[in-house]
Amino acid sequence: MIPRYSRPDMVALWEPEAKFQIWFEIEAHATDALAELGVVPKEAAQAIWAKGKFDVARIDEIEREVKHDVIAFLTNVAENVGDEARFMHQGMTSSDVLDTCLAVQLARASDILLADIDALLAAIKMRAFEHKFTPTIGRSHGIHGEPVTFGLKLAQAYAEFERNRERLVAARKEIATCAISGAVGTFANIDPKVEEYVAEKLGLEVEPVSTQVIPRDRHAQYFATLGVIASSVERLSVEVRHLQRTEVLEAEEYFSPGQKGSSAMPHKRNPILTENLTGLARMVRSYALPAMENVALWHERDISHSSVERMIGPDATITLDFALGRLTGVIEKLLIYPERMQKNLDRMGGLVHSQRVLLALTQAGISREDSYRIVQRNAMKVWESDGEIALLDLLKADPDVSAKLSDAELEERFNLDYHFKHVDTIFERVFGK
Numbered sequence: 516m517i518p519r520y521s522r523p524d525m526v527a528l529w530e531p532e533a534k535f536q537i538w539f540e541i542e543a544h545a546t547d548a549l550a551e552l553g554v555v556p557k558e559a560a561q562a563i564w565a566k567g568k569f570d571v572a573r574i575d576e577i578e579r580e581v582k583h584d585v586i587a588f589l590t591n592v593a594e595n596v597g598d599e600a601r602f603m604h605q606g607m608t609s610s611d612v613l614d615t616c617l618a619v620q621l622a623r624a625s626d627i628l629l630a631d632i633d634a635l636l637a638a639i640k641m642r643a644f645e646h647k648f649t650p651t652i653g654r655s656h657g658i659h660g661e662p663v664t665f666g667l668k669l670a671q672a673y674a675e676f677e678r679n680r681e682r683l684v685a686a687r688k689e690i691a692t693c694a695i696s697g698a699v700g701t702f703a704n705i706d707p708k709v710e711e712y713v714a715e716k717l718g719l720e721v722e723p724v725s726t727q728v729i730p731r732d733r734h735a736q737y738f739a740t741l742g743v744i745a746s747s748v749e750r751l752s753v754e755v756r757h758l759q760r761t762e763v764l765e766a767e768e769y770f771s772p773g774q775k776g777s778s779a780m781p782h783k784r785n786p787i788l789t790e791n792l793t794g795l796a797r798m799v800r801s802y803a804l805p806a807m808e809n810v811a812l813w814h815e816r817d818i819s820h821s822s823v824e825r826m827i828g829p830d831a832t833i834t835l836d837f838a839l840g841r842l843t844g845v846i847e848k849l850l851i852y853p854e855r856m857q858k859n860l861d862r863m864g865g866l867v868h869s870q871r872v873l874l875a876l877t878q879a880g881i882s883r884e885d886s887y888r889i890v891q892r893n894a895m896k897v898w899e900s901d902g903e904i905a906l907l908d909l910l911k912a913d914p915d916v917s918a919k920l921s922d923a924e925l926e927e928r929f930n931l932d933y934h935f936k937h938v939d940t941i942f943e944r945v946f947g948k
Contacts, residue, residue: 520795525627525836528620529829531571537616538588539567541713542603545611545695548712549705555602562599567592585609606705610816611695614729617828618691619717621737624832625687631839632680632744636673638846640946643669647938650931651765651856652867657757661867662860662934665766665851670945672751677945679744686740689733693717694725699815727816731809734824738806741831745799748838752789752796755845759786765856769848788845795838802827860931864897865906871928872910872920879919889915 527533543563550560569591578587586609593600604612647666652659693714697705707721714721722729759767768788770776776783805827809820860867869890876886893909893916907929910916916925 520837521833522837522840525624525833526829528623528627529833531574534616534620535569535571535574535588537619537717538585538612539569539592540717541612541615541695542589542592542607543567544713544716545607545705545709546603546605548709549602549605551712552706552708554706555605556599559599559602563592563596563603566596566599568595583609585612606697606703606709607695608698608727610728611697613821614725615693615695615713615717615719617824618693618719618729620828621734621832622687622691622718624828624836625683625690627836628741628744628832628839629680629683629687631836631843632676632683635839635843635846636676636680638843639669639673639676642846642849642851643673643942643946646851646853647942648935649851649853649856650860650935651853652860659859659863659867661870662931664935664938665853665856667938667941668754669846670942672747672754674945675747675750679747682740682743686737688720690737691719692722692729692733693719694722694729696722696725696727698727700724700726700728726814728812728820731806731812731820734820735803735807735810738827738831739803741835742800742803745796745835745838748835748842749793749796751842752792752845755789755849756786756793759784759789763855763859764852765859766849766851768845769850788841792838792842792845795834795841799831799835799838802831862902864900864902864904865929866894866897866902868929869894869906871933872906872916872925875920875924875928876916881915881919889913 543560546555546560546563549555550557569588573591573594574584574587577590578584581587581590589600589604592603596603643666645666646669647664649665650662651665651668653661653663693710694700695705695710695713696702696707702710710721713719724730755766755768757763758765767784768786770784775781776785776787805823809823812820873883873886873890876889877883881889890910893906893913896909897904897906907925910920910925911922920928
């Protein structure tokens with residue numbers, strides 16, 4: 516992944532040094548278990564821990580000759596351990612190392628991503644309560660609908676990312692399995708107790724049936740989950756982008772002193788961070804499809820999945836880690852303009868209250884069809900005047916309305932606070948009491 520969209524903790528997890536260290540631990544733990552079973556000398560297992568080390572450049576050098584990364588790794592470790600190294604990898608196959616290592620990396624990546632989501636949830640919650648009762652317009656199809664609060668917009672985002680957290684916890688559990696079962700997965704040359712031992716040491720579960728590889732439906736679910744989380748990142752980012760449009764300008768990304776928005780137009784303040792997040796979300800989602808295509812491997816194994824996972828493992832987790840961190844910063848520093856929200860609410864002459872008048876007329880004895888027609892004919896005049904005419908004034912002057920509703924009754928239907936009477940209920944559902 517390019518440094519521009521990377522953060523150090525997640526990057527470090529995918530560096531060659533980290534990968535080979537996990538490989539070494541898998542091999543060393545397996546040798547410990549074999550020693551306990553009496554298959555290899557205990558002195559050999561001790562020697563591997565004591566003298567075992569590796570050099571990335573040397574592994575690469577060996578691999579250029581042997582064309583096999585696990586063999587190159589084992590050869591380099593053996594160069595440092597000496598004769599006892601012949602007891603490494605007893606009864607194992609390369610996929611035992613590769614798949615178990617990938618499980619460790621994806622589990623650890625999940626822990627970083629869960630911490631990212633927790634930070635994002637905290638930021639959303641803080642801003643949601645800050646604007647719990649800040650009135651703003653709710654839109655459907657991009658058109659003014661009825662009043663909501665900005666806090667409710669954020670509460671929706673909070674609930675969505677809470678669901679994403681639960682999804683990621685489940686995906687982490689699904690992916691965190693260990694396979695030390697040997698060629699074609701029959702344990703013919705290695706005891707299942709070795710697998711159990713290695714799994715415990717690395718914080719994994721035992722893969723029930725691994726053939727020669729861990730089944731890739733697990734990986735498909737994992738990367739699909741990352742794609743869903745990325746989609747939620749985009750959803751909230753797109754909301755910010757819409758709210759920052761000049762004609763709306765109800766909220767905008769923080770614009771720091773000295774920041775420039777355009778090389779040509781000095782006035783510009785663009786939603787570049789959330790636009791960037793939209794692009795990054797597309798990338799994370801794109802990794803889900805090849806992960807699903809990896810499920811259908813030949814017989815007990817092939818390596819058509821290998822090249823894919825060497826790319827999507829680091830790229831998907833590094834990109835999503837960066838995106839979640841960036842979105843957290845956007846929400847924490849988001850500039851919110853309640854006065855502009857109120858101005859937009861009032862812009863269309865009270866049209867946002869049309870449903871309440873419709874319902875009042877039906878309750879006063881007019882059919883729903885006639886009530887709709889009466890309110891709509893007045894509302895369209897307001898719409899066509901671009902809000903210059905007030906809906907309330909037109910309704911008061913309409914004899915079909917005044918015959919059923921007094922001026923006071925109409926005015927009550929234009930009370931903004933009416934729409935917010937259940938905000939506390941919704942907040943309790945989302946955040947608890």
